[in-house]
Amino acid sequence: MNIADFCIKRKVLTLVLTFVMLIGGYVSFQDMSRLEDPEFTIKQALVITPYPGASAGEVQEEVTDRLETALQQMAQLKEIESKSERGLSTITVHIKDQYKQDDLKQVWDELRNKVSDAQSQLPPGAAGSIVQDDFGDVYGVYFVLYGDDYSYAELKEVADMLRKELLLVDDVAKIDIHGNISEAIYIEPKWAVMAKIGLSTDQIIARLSQQNLVRNSGRIQVNSEYIAIDPTGEISSVADFETLTFSSNGRQFRLRDIAHIRRGYVDPPSEMVRYNGHRGVAIGISTVTGGNVVHMGEAIDERLDELRADIPLGMELGTISHQASSVTTAISGFTESLILALVIVIAVLMLFMGLRSGLLIGFILVLTIMGSFIVLEPLGVALERISLGALIIALGMLVDNAIVVVDGILVGMKRGRSAYQSAIDTVKQSATPLLGATAIAIFAFAAIGTTDNNAGEFCRSLFTVICVSLSLSWVTAITVTPLLAVMFFGKKKEAKEGDKEEAEPFSNGFYKLYKGLLKLCIRFKFVTAGLAFAAFVVALIGFGSVKQSFFPPSTRPQYMVDFWLPQGTHINETSKQVTEAEKWLMEQEGVTNVSSVIGQGALRFMLSYAPEMPNTSYAQIFVDVEDSDYITDLIERGDAHFLEKFPDAHAFGVRFELGPGGKGKIQAQFSGSDPNVLRDLAQQASAVFEAHPNSKAIYTDWRERVKLLRPQLADERAILLGIDKKEIASAIKASFEGQQVGIYREGDLLLPIVIQAEADDRSRASQLEQVHIWSPVANQRIPLSQVISGMEIVHDDEIMMRLDRKQVITAFCDPIDGTANSLLMELKEDVEAIPLPDGYTLSWQGEYKDSREAQESLAQGIPMFFLLMILTTVALFNSVRQPLVIWLCVPLSLIGVAAGLLIFDEPFSFMAILGFLSLSGMLIKNAIVMLDELNAQLEKGSDRYDAIINSAASRLLPVAMAASTTALGMLPLFFDSFFASMAVTIVFGLLVATVLTTVLVPVFYAILYRVRRPR
Incomplete structure (x- = not known):
């Protein structure tokens, strides 16, 4: 039985299931966990071994090297990074990407065993090694308890009371207190x-x-x-x-x-914490695995309100980060964008397809989204930046199947068939091609779903949402859509026999103009194809001018100031100078709060933030602002002020990042055996960085002697x-x-x-x-x-670094303006021109390495899924030439991509790469719809030339509607820094892809099948 026939005849059952899907989707939406950004697993652990009194060299040779020798036996190891400093060895163990979060517990157990076995080889005087496998824990609620009239002992007593009470709050995993001076x-x-x-x-x-x-x-x-x-x-x-x-x-x-x-x-203290100039102690609260950070944050706020009476008068709580409020704001903003995109899509549908058709397809779109929530919630997908962005991206594609079905029903009715018969015939003809086209669109996103890299894990919900929602859109298109079409259109006037205008729905002026253009292009098919490929060559050349980047900076209304004094500076002197920096920052327009951690970095209060290891010459200042628009100017003026006011310091503003990555975007890393030679090489690289007017934050990780x-x-x-x-x-x-x-x-x-x-x-x-x-x-x-x-x-040397047991030194640099990749391309030649002695090497780390690893990981899955896409097209048409027609058009979409990125000055980022891959799926999907109609007309006995023209006209509206709804639905993402490059890539690529589908698919078909214009 035809599935559409079944749903129409079982009308009550279909409508009840539709209602259940709507209610279930709403309930699932409310139950889904909320996050500001998606989670990814920090596959790192620290092995910390004190060796009091030993120099950095002694620590490296007597402790670090022996532990590294033991650790390198682990098969799960990706790389070992070590920092040997006076009296302390810190080894960062990086685990291979393929190990998931559930695997890490066993990996950490093996790590502990290896470290334990190596303890007997450590020298006398070295303390036992400590393994920290919770290095990646995120303290989503992070605040400072301060009060100038109270001693540290009194502050700590109240902080301990708060910890004891707040540990009882649902979803709280652990609470850490730091900054207290014992x-x-x-x-x-x-x-x-x-x-x-x-x-x-x-x-x-x-x-x-x-x-x-x-x-x-x-x-x-x-x-x-x-x-x-x-x-x-x-x-x-x-x-x-x-x-x-x-x-x-x-x-x-x-x-x-x-x-x-x-x-x-204790004097000197190991670290200090201040909030708006007031000394205090910091309290960080983490969420249990799978917990809802919003619910936890709200529960903590409620409990703190109840505990206010127990906090002495004059003690205050200042917030450094509150993920619950950040998540609520972010989710609210994205939900508004989703609703706006939904309204735009429905408005476009009603404008071009009429009120009834627009409302029908709009309802199917809402139903598909709600049904997706039912599936996504048990899959563990949270509402966050990527998943909500994926829904916005998917909106236009979700209506594609419904548009084809509704348009087919309307065309059938205009040709004299009943709404019921048109619905059955349309679904019978379209179900399989639409399934294949939907599968291809999913395959286009699938590579990101199989990527093990952190960037892939960060973006994985993009694939999950697209896969679930597109699959469901096909189901609703062939089940609920035919039923509603019969209910909505059943009483519309059907064409009477002999009514030529109704029987030939593509004979009005617009379609005549399109057919005339198409006939002209087919007549000069080789010229048309040549012009298309010439435009492709121009696009390739123009693409060389497109900026490259990894992930964009965050729009979080907060930024950091890294404050480095010469290595070996007393912490009290660091605190004194940071106090002056805090005063200046608090006087600036737009600044709401200034908090600082002196002697080390803060707790990891967001996943993409990497805390700095303890160092008495280091401090980090967190600056809260009214709006993120203030940040660029504050960083620029702050960097200039700090340079003038603190000539001995390296102080510079840093934006938070979206996605994996971190500070020191440009990193030139030298490896070799002689510390003096390494220092000289790093200084030469730093000199190259210093000479460039667009560089800042220049230092080496060995710091000063x-x-x-x-x-x-x-x-x-x-x-x-x-x-x-x-x-x-x-x-x-x-x-x-x-x-x-x-x-x-x-x-x-x-x-x-x-x-x-x-x-x-x-x-x-x-x-x-x-x-x-x-x-x-x-x-x-x-x-x-x-x-x-x-x-x-x-x-x-107080600090010595190694990577995979090779001694390395790294020179760091950040761009003042623009992307790191653009600056790297300008610096690369001069740095690589530095003569390297035998046995010494130069490698580029930082964003260059992160981006390359992410792209390589993504590239591993692309061939398999593109092969599946090709095989699907071959299976659909049982032909080689017709898939070839489609695939000849795919690379030409680069014409629109290059133009869009250059016009909007957007970089070709990791998200833009994903957008470009998905674009191929959209293009192929539309081309399949057109070729399927062409084959249907050939089966009815039409001449091949007439079939090309008439099928193109028949599918012009569905293809154009699919493109316009997708493009216009993504307009809200143009204003989101994270998705902007992806949105530009898809929208402009899709505009060109629409032309390719409606013009070049018929032209290439005519070329490959040697179709000539009838005389």
């Missing part, structure tokens, strides 16, 4: 007194290190009970430290007699006094930076006990030679000057 118990020995009484620092350390340790005293049986024994004697207050007793030469001394004891904040004060140990004297390097290092650390010697327990707090010289003694480098070291031979404290032969100041 307290410590400081013991500042009176060296002169200790020397006089003959008491060594080791005696103090030995006593304090054992204090407050939890000891197991066991249990004792008392009758039938088994009672635990828990002796007292722990220190319960700072005052208890003062009464600790020490013995020397038969006398006892209290700690307060030989040292100053105080409770204070730092000063190193190196006391020269006099070995013989040290041996005579019983002093070794370890004791010297311990004494110096205790005298200046401070040495942790124990733990003080206070409730759930564990405060470090730190021995440190008094403020006057540790504030001057000149005091270094006066550091006293206990000599067990002399039984007294000996000044450092007696065991060293002198002091040496050297410059040393």
